[in-house]
Amino acid sequence: MTTQPVNDAPLLEVKDLKVGFRTGKKAVLTAVDGASLSIYPGQTIAIVGESGSGKSTLAHAVIDLLPGSGHVISGEILFEGRDISRADRKAVLALRGSSIGLVPQDPMSNLNPLWKVGRQIKEALVANGVATGDAADKRVVELLEEAGLPDAETRARQYPHEFSGGMRQRALIAMGLASRPKLLIADEPTSALDVTVQKQILDHLDTLTDTLGVAVMLITHDLGLAAERADHLVVMYRGKIVESGPAREILQDPQHPYTKRLVSNAPSLASQRLSSVRARAEVREQAVQTASEIAAEVAESSSALGEGRDDILVAENLTKIFTLRGSKPWEKIDFAAVEDVSFRLRRGTITAIVGESGSGKSTVARMVLDLLPPTSGNVIFDGKNVRDLKGRGEHLRLRRQMQPVFQNPYASLDPLYSIYQSIEEPLRTHEIGTKKEREAKVRDLLDKVSLPTTVMSRFPTELSGGQRQRVAIARALALDPEVVICDEAVSALDVLVQAQILELLNDLQAELGLSYLFITHDLAVVRQIADDVLVMQNGKVVEAASVSEVFDNPGQEYTRRLLDAIPGASIPLGG
Amino acid sequence: MSETRPGQERFVAPLDETPLRAIDAVDVDAVPESQWREAWKRLRRSPLFWLSSVIILVLAVMVAFPGLFTDVDPYARNANNLSNQFAPPSEGHPFGYNFQGGDIWARTVYGARASVAVGVLATIATVLLGMISGAVAGFYGGITDTLVSRLSDIFFSIPLLLACIVVISVINNIFPNRGFWGSVSVVVLALAVFAWPQITRQMRGAVLEVKNLEFVDAATAIGASKLTNLRRHIVPNALSPVIVSATIMLGVFIVSESALSFLGLGLPQNIVSWGNDLSDAQTLVRSGQHLVVMWVPATALAVTVLGFVLLGEAVREALDPKARKS
Numbered sequence: 049m050t051t052q053p054v055n056d057a058p059l060l061e062v063k064d065l066k067v068g069f070r071t072g073k074k075a076v077l078t079a080v081d082g083a084s085l086s087i088y089p090g091q092t093i094a095i096v097g098e099s100g101s102g103k104s105t106l107a108h109a110v111i112d113l114l115p116g117s118g119h120v121i122s123g124e125i126l127f128e129g130r131d132i133s134r135a136d137r138k139a140v141l142a143l144r145g146s147s148i149g150l151v152p153q154d155p156m157s158n159l160n161p162l163w164k165v166g167r168q169i170k171e172a173l174v175a176n177g178v179a180t181g182d183a184a185d186k187r188v189v190e191l192l193e194e195a196g197l198p199d200a201e202t203r204a205r206q207y208p209h210e211f212s213g214g215m216r217q218r219a220l221i222a223m224g225l226a227s228r229p230k231l232l233i234a235d236e237p238t239s240a241l242d243v244t245v246q247k248q249i250l251d252h253l254d255t256l257t258d259t260l261g262v263a264v265m266l267i268t269h270d271l272g273l274a275a276e277r278a279d280h281l282v283v284m285y286r287g288k289i290v291e292s293g294p295a296r297e298i299l300q301d302p303q304h305p306y307t308k309r310l311v312s313n314a315p316s317l318a319s320q321r322l323s324s325v326r327a328r329a330e331v332r333e334q335a336v337q338t339a340s341e342i343a344a345e346v347a348e349s350s351s352a353l354g355e356g357r358d359d360i361l362v363a364e365n366l367t368k369i370f371t372l373r374g375s376k377p378w379e380k381i382d383f384a385a386v387e388d389v390s391f392r393l394r395r396g397t398i399t400a401i402v403g404e405s406g407s408g409k410s411t412v413a414r415m416v417l418d419l420l421p422p423t424s425g426n427v428i429f430d431g432k433n434v435r436d437l438k439g440r441g442e443h444l445r446l447r448r449q450m451q452p453v454f455q456n457p458y459a460s461l462d463p464l465y466s467i468y469q470s471i472e473e474p475l476r477t478h479e480i481g482t483k484k485e486r487e488a489k490v491r492d493l494l495d496k497v498s499l500p501t502t503v504m505s506r507f508p509t510e511l512s513g514g515q516r517q518r519v520a521i522a523r524a525l526a527l528d529p530e531v532v533i534c535d536e537a538v539s540a541l542d543v544l545v546q547a548q549i550l551e552l553l554n555d556l557q558a559e560l561g562l563s564y565l566f567i568t569h570d571l572a573v574v575r576q577i578a579d580d581v582l583v584m585q586n587g588k589v590v591e592a593a594s595v596s597e598v599f600d601n602p603g604q605e606y607t608r609r610l611l612d613a614i615p616g617a618s619i620p621l622g623g
Numbered sequence: 624m625s626e627t628r629p630g631q632e633r634f635v636a637p638l639d640e641t642p643l644r645a646i647d648a649v650d651v652d653a654v655p656e657s658q659w660r661e662a663w664k665r666l667r668r669s670p671l672f673w674l675s676s677v678i679i680l681v682l683a684v685m686v687a688f689p690g691l692f693t694d695v696d697p698y699a700r701n702a703n704n705l706s707n708q709f710a711p712p713s714e715g716h717p718f719g720y721n722f723q724g725g726d727i728w729a730r731t732v733y734g735a736r737a738s739v740a741v742g743v744l745a746t747i748a749t750v751l752l753g754m755i756s757g758a759v760a761g762f763y764g765g766i767t768d769t770l771v772s773r774l775s776d777i778f779f780s781i782p783l784l785l786a787c788i789v790v791i792s793v794i795n796n797i798f799p800n801r802g803f804w805g806s807v808s809v810v811v812l813a814l815a816v817f818a819w820p821q822i823t824r825q826m827r828g829a830v831l832e833v834k835n836l837e838f839v840d841a842a843t844a845i846g847a848s849k850l851t852n853l854r855r856h857i858v859p860n861a862l863s864p865v866i867v868s869a870t871i872m873l874g875v876f877i878v879s880e881s882a883l884s885f886l887g888l889g890l891p892q893n894i895v896s897w898g899n900d901l902s903d904a905q906t907l908v909r910s911g912q913h914l915v916v917m918w919v920p921a922t923a924l925a926v927t928v929l930g931f932v933l934l935g936e937a938v939r940e941a942l943d944p945k946a947r948k949s
Binding site: 086093293451466499500509 | 627628630633635638640643644646651656657658659836837840841842843844845846848856859860
């Protein structure tokens with residue numbers, strides 16, 4: 049230590065920090081337990097963890113923005129050698145904004161919708177005494193330009209609703225850097241954004257903080273992203289730091305079992321591994337075989353809807369046009385959400401539809417599920433055109449053979465229904481079995497999705513997101529379908545839970561010979577699970593090929609951009 | 624790794640300090656809690672709820688068995704004895720007598736029946752009308768929604784009491800002398816016909832919100848028909864704001880009945896009701912004498928309404944605990 053030059057003292061030092069939330073009169077929930085870390089001037093470090101790991105609480109403790117009942121129990125937070133956890137309010141207030149900037153998580157809710165964007169940034173300048181009046185107005189435009197917003201002068205006069213998510217995040221970055229802080233805390237700055245936008249924003253943030261010499265504390269759940277952007281990693285698990293050190297070292301040689309789990313399951317990293325590709329190939333082989341046995345049965349049976357074809361689901365030139373209100377009351381605008389989309393799903397395989405928000409991928413799923421009538425085009429299920437189905441009976445048979453699993457595990461189960469009622473509902477609707485037989489079936493389904501039968505009498509609010517998604521999968525399987533449409537089924541889950549659910553979907557496919565249509569925005573997940581890919585952009589298919597083709601040899605510029613945007617893809621891994 | 628700086632050396636926490644948990648483990652010992660049961664748990668802890676429950680319970684007993692509270696039956700042929708006019712309280716007659724020589728306390732006890740009957744029945748009718756129209760408007764949308772919404776706007780724009788005064792006086796002219804239940808049902812209908820839009824609006828809003836949730840799509844994909852979906856998933860999930868309004872509305876209707884009777888339009892004079900007693904007492908207010916004739920039914924009315932409003936408040940807090948923080 050004595051040999052260290054004076055100017056190389058840490059900018060921020062957190063020593064044995066303990067942060068708690070008061071939950072009752074005496075009860076305290078410890079959210080951060082004994083965390084220590086250092087950040088040097090100009091350095092980028094990342095704190096990685098799942099939701100509830102305490103990573104945001106740690107960051108908020110540094111900038112004294114702990115919500116409600118949160119408070120520092122013990123430990124020190126030294127900023128340039130001064131303990132700010134015990135400093136008086138005024139001193140912290142002076143520090144916040146001027147020396148420590150914050151880029152918050154959700155660009156949608158962190159700008160005041162009633163104020164022009166420029167005024168909000170000006171407020172930050174004035175509050176920190178950087179500039180006032182005309183000088184501040186000028187500075188606002190400079191800052192917005194610096195944050196990478198073209199035509200900054202006009203933009204400053206616009207309201208947040210006129211900005212896209214990426215533009216709002218840029219405005220928030222401009223605000224966070226307004227008074228040239230020495231430390232910028234970026235709390236999941238891009239989790240709400242599309243991958244390509246995420247990459248742009250992070251690239252920009254990188255260059256900006258490099259030129260300005262700002263230290264960055266990046267909070268993220270994505271290990272790949274963290275390793276790509278930071279020199280030093282801090283991994284948190286249930287309030288404690290389980291491992292920290294140089295980013296590459298951790299990624300290539302994780303020591304703590306939790307870090308090992310994270311490294312092997314993070315989709316952006318796992319997708320590179322050949323082992324996962326091989327495992328998928330085995331699953332597919334088994335699934336295709338089981339599926340062909342089922343197909344043979346279907347072909348002979350008279351009660352099933354289909355004919356036992358190899359292409360179980362075919363979409364032909366699907367188009368959906370929505371009519372929107374124009375700027376004048378009598379004007380109507382036609383908006384093509386989906387244009388001329390065709391694909392085929394082979395029995396026992398997984399076709400993924402990938403696209404960013406607004407690409408029309410979910411609209412395709414809804415049309416395939418017969419929840420939304422297509423404007424034109426056909427959905428053909430096992431040789432039967434869905435348009436030609438007659439009567440409720442045939443429609444019910446289609447429903448029986450094709451079931452969805454939706455994105456939001458918090459909204460896809462009726463909160464008033466117990467888990468038993470939710471899973472039993474399809475059986476009851478189709479009048480299958482007696483009460484006893486239905487109960488046995490529900491038990492069996494819960495077992496298939498690895499949930500204990502004790503959850504039967506519980507309600508959705510009592511389960512975690514991953515557990516609810518298991519229930520949703522059990523419900524989808526209740527009618528023994530052949531096709532399951534997963535609409536962003538794992539997007540809302542933490543990485544480890546996500547990996548677990550993907551594995552479950554794989555196992556179920558091998559066992560039951562299911563075919564999946566897998567809608568997702570995450571190309572990394574696609575590589576782990578899919579066989580064929582359809583890349584969509586603005587309602588159109590830009591590329592359709594097998595997974596290996598798309599990953600190894602993308603044919604389109606857009607696909608390449610998507611692939612490049614997968615965080616951490618360039619980092620070599622050990623093992 | 625020569626570039627590692629002090630404070631950033633490789634650190635691995637000992638495993639026994641940071642034990643790993645199974646990913647996404649299920650808490651096997653947890654007790655099932657439905658939304659309603661949870662609400663009930665919160666309700667049980669609310670002093671407001673217990674206070675209002677006691678008031679409502681006493682009121683209910685009064686309605687069912689008025690004989691438990693007084694030995695005098697104001698409907699008896701010799702109930703009013705002019706020789707008792709404004710007589711002071713005596714044994715068995717805790718508040719004395721009114722202008723007609725009727726027992727004030729007994730009349731108040733028996734009057735509860737009319738007030739509560741109007742309140743409860745009018746609330747049931749209003750909620751049924753409002754729930755069905757609101758659910759249909761919200762669920763089917765389009766032209767159905769426009770029709771129902773505009774119709775409810777029209778009814779909403781008419782002041783409740785004014786409309787009831789007009790309707791009831793017209794009906795009174797056509798069918799005089801209808802007996803207890805006949806009179807009650809006219810007041811109930813008049814109130815319900817002009818009060819439903821409030822419930823309709825709430826129900827419509829709630830249904831619009833619920834119908835776009837994914838579990839509704841999931842039920843459709845399962846094969847549930849539109850009506851089944853509406854009945855089994857949408858309406859039950861849209862119900863809580865309506866329940867809260869209904870409780871508060873009950874109090875409002877009881878006041879409305881008294882107001883109408885006070886104006887001589889609600890229940891006819893031969894029916895014992897708080898409104899009628901208050902109406903009789905109004906001449907005394909000017910002279911300022913024998914005000915107890917007014918105070919007793921007025922207090923009963925106020926306490927009853929308070930009971931229902933407090934219940935509504937307690938139920939609202941129990942169903943939506945988030946609202947309390949703000």
